[in-house]
Amino acid sequence: MTVASGGALLEVRNVTKSYGGRAAVHAVTLAVGAGRTVAVLGPNGAGKSTLLRIAAGIIRPDAGDVLITGRPVTKPEIRRRVGAAGHQTFLYGYLTVEENLRFYAQLYRLDPACIEEGLIRFGLRSHRHRPVRELSRGLAQRVSLARALLHNPTVLLLDEPFTGLDAEAAEALRSAITHLRSRGGAVMLATHAWAEAFELADDAVVLVAGRPALVEETAALDAERLAAVFGTP
Amino acid sequence: MLLLVLAAVAVPVGIVLALFVAPVEAFQGEPYRILYVHVPSVATAYLAFAVAFLASLAYLVTRRPRFDRLAATSAEVGQVFLTIVLLTGPIWGKPVWGVWWTWDARLTTALVLWFIFAGYLMLRAWSGAQGARAAAVVAIVGFLDIPLIHWSAVLLRTLHPRPTVFRPEGPALPSSMLVILLFNIAAFLLTYLAFLTARMRQEAARERREAGTP
Amino acid sequence: MSGFWALLRKDLLVESRARDLLPSMAVLALLLLAVTGAAGVGAPGAPAMLWVTVAVTCALGLLRSFQQETDRDQLHGLRLAGVDPAVLYLAKAAANFVVVATVEIIALGAVTVFFGISIPPRPALPAVLLLGTSSLVASGTLLGGMLAASRMREVLLPVLLLPLSAPAVIAAAGATARLLSPEGGSVAGEIGLLLAFTTLFVAVAVLVFEHVVEE
Numbered sequence: 056m057t058v059a060s061g062g063a064l065l066e067v068r069n070v071t072k073s074y075g076g077r078a079a080v081h082a083v084t085l086a087v088g089a090g091r092t093v094a095v096l097g098p099n100g101a102g103k104s105t106l107l108r109i110a111a112g113i114i115r116p117d118a119g120d121v122l123i124t125g126r127p128v129t130k131p132e133i134r135r136r137v138g139a140a141g142h143q144t145f146l147y148g149y150l151t152v153e154e155n156l157r158f159y160a161q162l163y164r165l166d167p168a169c170i171e172e173g174l175i176r177f178g179l180r181s182h183r184h185r186p187v188r189e190l191s192r193g194l195a196q197r198v199s200l201a202r203a204l205l206h207n208p209t210v211l212l213l214d215e216p217f218t219g220l221d222a223e224a225a226e227a228l229r230s231a232i233t234h235l236r237s238r239g240g241a242v243m244l245a246t247h248a249w250a251e252a253f254e255l256a257d258d259a260v261v262l263v264a265g266r267p268a269l270v271e272e273t274a275a276l277d278a279e280r281l282a283a284v285f286g287t288p
Numbered sequence: 289m290l291l292l293v294l295a296a297v298a299v300p301v302g303i304v305l306a307l308f309v310a311p312v313e314a315f316q317g318e319p320y321r322i323l324y325v326h327v328p329s330v331a332t333a334y335l336a337f338a339v340a341f342l343a344s345l346a347y348l349v350t351r352r353p354r355f356d357r358l359a360a361t362s363a364e365v366g367q368v369f370l371t372i373v374l375l376t377g378p379i380w381g382k383p384v385w386g387v388w389w390t391w392d393a394r395l396t397t398a399l400v401l402w403f404i405f406a407g408y409l410m411l412r413a414w415s416g417a418q419g420a421r422a423a424a425v426v427a428i429v430g431f432l433d434i435p436l437i438h439w440s441a442v443l444l445r446t447l448h449p450r451p452t453v454f455r456p457e458g459p460a461l462p463s464s465m466l467v468i469l470l471f472n473i474a475a476f477l478l479t480y481l482a483f484l485t486a487r488m489r490q491e492a493a494r495e496r497r498e499a500g501t502p
Numbered sequence: 503m504s505g506f507w508a509l510l511r512k513d514l515l516v517e518s519r520a521r522d523l524l525p526s527m528a529v530l531a532l533l534l535l536a537v538t539g540a541a542g543v544g545a546p547g548a549p550a551m552l553w554v555t556v557a558v559t560c561a562l563g564l565l566r567s568f569q570q571e572t573d574r575d576q577l578h579g580l581r582l583a584g585v586d587p588a589v590l591y592l593a594k595a596a597a598n599f600v601v602v603a604t605v606e607i608i609a610l611g612a613v614t615v616f617f618g619i620s621i622p623p624r625p626a627l628p629a630v631l632l633l634g635t636s637s638l639v640a641s642g643t644l645l646g647g648m649l650a651a652s653r654m655r656e657v658l659l660p661v662l663l664l665p666l667s668a669p670a671v672i673a674a675a676g677a678t679a680r681l682l683s684p685e686g687g688s689v690a691g692e693i694g695l696l697l698a699f700t701t702l703f704v705a706v707a708v709l710v711f712e713h714v715v716e717e
Contacts, residue, residue: 108578147512162505186519202579407665419652433666437672440692443672
């Protein structure tokens with residue numbers, strides 16, 4: 056079952072991944088069209104994080120593949136169109152906020168001006184010379200988001216991105232997502248907070264034990280239907 | 289099954305031949321008879337590691353679990369034979385050279401190789417399925433390391449009897465000894481194959497069992 | 503290869519901030535040399551002790567270069583950025599080379615003091631030192647990358663690195679001994695071996711590293 060309407064930017068095709076005999080993700084197929092946002096819902100352990108990592112090309116699935124603009128995410132130049140932020144920040148603790156962003160700017164061969172933009176966008180200028188290992192979780196999360204958006208990705212994959220963010224940072228993230236969508240990008244957002252999903256996403260996929268249990272437009276969902284799938288909200 | 293039977297017959301026959309039928313060696317006397325165990329063990333061990341090397345390459349390229357199993361099993365069996373080499377070497381050496389051990393090229397290579405594959409087996413034991421790729425790399429570099437180890441020890445010193453069988457000019461053993469030696473080599477190779485196939489079947493069954501449980 | 507310089511700079515920057523790898527490796531090396539000197543190993547054993555010490559120190563220290571890529575899943579960030587695994591290996595090896603070469607120079611100084619030897623100015627000696635280091639770093643970085651996710655990595659790295667690098671240690675020790683002796687002599691064979699060893703491991707690493715780091 057696919058969710059998108061026309062011109063899928065991100066396609067996850069029949070993806071399966073097992074760890075130690077247990078399937079974390081089983082035969083998941085979904086697509087996200089340009090300008091659309093898909094929320095991936097589910098309880099802890101449902102496979103949301105694994106799915107996101109596979110979509111980013113970070114983990115290789117046992118079966119199935121992932122395409123971005125029709126090309127496989129296994130190719131490095133395709134992966135570079137993806138921005139991802141998850142539970143781990145991908146940052147170097149001993150380096151400062153600015154040094155971390157500079158490092159990633161070098162990897163992506165970006166104009167150093169984007170570092171300043173990233174710092175401003177998430178209110179990090181006053182923290183630019185602080186080592187990441189000294190930062191609170193919320194601040195580190197902001198740096199991680201700045202890193203994810205540094206190279207103006209076409210596809211944005213976010214795993215519980217609002218965790219630890221204060222109101223200001225949450226607003227910055229929301230506007231970044233809106234901006235990306237208006238430019239025709241696609242967003243896939245994993246969360247167990249349904250309020251976020253209803254607010255931001257056009258479509259929702261509910262994962263239960265690695266399998267898609269429900270695929271709908273968020274407008275058509277309500278608490279009752281979700282409770283029927285989960286048991287409790 | 290057939291292999292096991294053949295090996296079970298061939299090895300004792302080979303030992304009897306080695307102990308009673310083979311003629312006495314002019315310079316070394318009775319102790320030389322251990323050559324009939326030592327040399328076949330060397331041949332089998334190195335063959336086993338070569339198989340492990342090729343299977344590891346195949347596994348990295350194709351990712352078929354079969355090759356991984358073959359590499360692991362062959363390395364296991366090879367290690368057993370290499371242990372025999374390291375035990376029979378000094379037993380042969382003490383009466384003949386007067387010392388239990390020397391750091392000549394061939395003994396050094398055998399010992400270092402033993403450690404490499406001991407590490408390989410430890411890596412497999414402690415990492416399970418995740419470590420299969422790492423183990424494959426170890427087997428590959430380990431095998432390619434062999435000529436380098438040998439060369440480094442040669443640069444240092446050498447005392448091993450000059451090769452009498454594995455020489456470019458051809459074997460220098462009298463034909464009676466050579467025949468028995470070749471028979472024993474064949475017997476050991478049969479044993480290797482028997483163990484290999486038995487272990488492979490065992491591992492395949494175990495993996496099927498584990499995959500079956502949810 | 504632009505990633506190479508960014509990675510190398512990043513690694514050296516992290517080490518200059520953390521300041522733990524180089525000092526701990528240097529102290530360990532000095533300690534090993536001091537104890538063996540005190541325990542009676544004299545000048546004839548000095549070349550072997552130098553190289554065994556460097557090898558053991560590498561075996562205990564080289565895990566670090568990949569562990570700094572795991573505490574916040576940094577390796578995933580690198581993969582996302584499309585970093586070529588072969589380039590990652592080369593950058594790590596280069597960073598490790600800087601650290602190990604520094605430790606080696608310190609160890610060499612200690613050897614002259616603890617074992618009472620002098621160093622005749624022979625041009626081949628720096629070549630042996632460099633190639634011995636490159637051999638240990640080439641193999642140690644490959645193994646370090648492979649074992650980064652492994653459960654028993656602190657034990658497995660020494661257990662695997664020491665036998666695999668044995669030919670390099672043997673050749674380097676033999677060449678160093680010959681170059682330190684009053685008569686000297688040719689070490690062309692040993693240098694050839696060290697070059698071959700380094701080349702072998704770098705070549706294998708560049709070819710297989712993508713299999714090593716992916717999940």
